[in-house]
Amino acid sequence: MITDFPAKPLPLPDPAETGAELAAFGGGAIIPKELRRTVFPVITKEDVFNLMLAQRAKPERVVADFAEAYRSYVGAGYALPTASGTSSLHLALVGAGVQPGDEVIVPAFTFIATAQAVVAAHAVPVFVDIDPKTYCMDPAAAAAAITGRTRAIMPVHVHGLPADVPALRALADSHGIALVEDASHAHSAKIGDQVAGSFGDAAGQSLMADKNFPLGGEGGIAFFKDGASHQRAVDYLERHGIDYGMSWVAAAFGASQLKRLPYYDEVRARNAALLGEALEGTGLFHAPYVPQGHTHAYNMYRITLTPDAIGLGDLPVYAVKEAVHELLVAEGVPAREWQNTPIPCHLPFRHRGGFGNGYPFSLNPEAVRDHRPEDFPVTLGMLDSTLVLCRELRAPVEYERALRYADAFTKVARRPDAIRKLVTDGSYRRPYEKAARLG
Ligand SMILES: Cc1ncc(COP(=O)(O)O)c(C=O)c1O
Structure with missing residues (x-):
């Protein structure tokens, strides 16, 4: 056995x-x-039983119930359950109003999906260095990277430590741009009593197997502060005919596991x-x-x-x-x-083939840099x-x-x-x- x-x-x-x-x-x-x-995760008899019970419900209800339970745990305004963290980040950016050719500021130290979600939204990632103590995005570096075409700042709560949200929020507000969190490492992470995923105008979060709250394989969830951003993401999926939906099996497992997350x-x-x-x-x-x-x-x-x-x-x-x-x-x-290297030094950002013929990088050539590792000394x-x-x-x-x-x-x-x-x-x-x- x-x-x-x-x-x-x-x-x-x-x-x-x-x-x-x-x-x-x-x-x-x-x-x-x-x-x-x-x-990890530990699978109990209760998880298996809950999965069997879920099979009797409508699949879309199982997914919606999970999303509502986790949204309420996080304290976000709206939630959109997805098939992966990358797709949740894509939708968070779209919901926050990011348009083709816009610039989105991301940290040079993260997982490549943070920056690839920006490319998926047909925008251009602009990489900045990290803070030497927290290893999260350095707000001063983000401030220096803002241009007239910056539409969002996307910090990552690296390894589960919330980024300097007060400084980044103030920066975003002073320029009238969005704050979008990559909360993929930060399930239950907090500043004061507020949970990561609820800080920004929108957030994306991976729920894949290596995370603190894994749904058994792949999964993700996007959060939105207001109904208009949520609706923008829902409309985008419909307009483009994209299915980023979460599997009901993952949702049922997640709903059962959520009780043990604390x-x-x-x-x-x-x-x-x-x-x-x-x-x-x-x-x-x-x-x-x-x-x-x-x-x-x-x-x-x-x-x-x-x-x-x-x-x-x-x-x-x-x-x-x-x-x-x-x-x-x-x-x-x-x-x-x-x-082992800053994200902009990976092949997709050195070659910038994008979706073909250099798109979307070709929409905003001034935002594009040929980075060397030395450009990010703190990283x-x-x-x-x-x-x-x-x-x-x-x-x-x-x-x-x-x-x-x-x-x-x-x-x-x-x-x-x-x-x-x-x-x-x-x-x-x-x-x-x-x-x-x-x-
Ligand atoms: C910081 C960060 N963002 C995004 C992702 C992408 O999540 P997924 O693999 O679920 O698409 C990951 C995955 O490891 C991650 O570590």
Whole structure:
């Protein structure tokens, strides 16, 4: 029989293990191979039962009921359930009034779908750098990029931390342009008591398998502040004969899972706090920055390295990061880079073939730039000096796993000699010097 039930529980922390030989050099791994898998979402009997009940209802009712339940949870004015996050962003932009040839300001650090949704709306993405602490769009950079043809600013709540919405809202209002959120990482993320997805004039959000609120495969939802924007998006679909509809199976599963979203959010927040405390004790590793009043949803957990804290300040930080990455993976911590170059340096924005003959870029050639990675120094600095935990913290990883991760980071940080050796013997390159990778 195939089962996801773990073969045995993870062992509890043992201080002797953090001083033992590194797994990369022949020691035992902090997390043994057979115990590395985490499973998410958890599917209960209730989920299966709700799916069977939904089959008796009209499919469009199941989808509408899910959208209404989640809209009310988020506190947005209107919702439009979709087949994916990318399509939800497309509709959010259309609803916000973005027209062919308009400019939409997006961060250079995100997933490529943020910018491709702009292209899907036949508009031109204008890329700006990020803030060095939050890794979200830098409001000053956005302000500098505004022209007479800018129609919207689209910040991303990167990894689940809400962007600087007050500053971006003020900027958008002062120019009479729209604020459209990409809330794909930010289910249940908040500023004060307000939930991401309800900040902007419109928002798009992915509900695909890797997200904190996955509907089982693909899914998305667009939110709108007012009825006119919602209607504009609905009319657009009808006028163009586009079907971006959500499957009733996904909606029924989502409606059932929504009841447990606050539970998963609490578990993730608790594990993030636990790990953060342990990281601060290592000197080398630092937890994500969270401004006062913001609630981070921790869809990903980006860890910053400060090599000088363990006597490695003379080495290039990207090389230390690469060495540490190898050591952590050997210990059973599936850390990764998640993006290695600014989004405008990916092929679709270098070649700009668009939908053919360069459309829609050809509608507004003045907005188009031939970007080099160096145009986004804050993004490059962040990519050089950080590592990410992804899937593991999306799942409500059990307490022992969070403790084990903490031990693996502690074990690696205690071995500057090993890190130095790997850097000296290796030939590491800066992240953006490798082939551009999606995710
Ligand atoms: C920031 C961001 N925006 C948009 C998307 C696109 O969502 P989807 O894959 O559901 O189309 C993703 C997906 O990972 C994402 O991370």
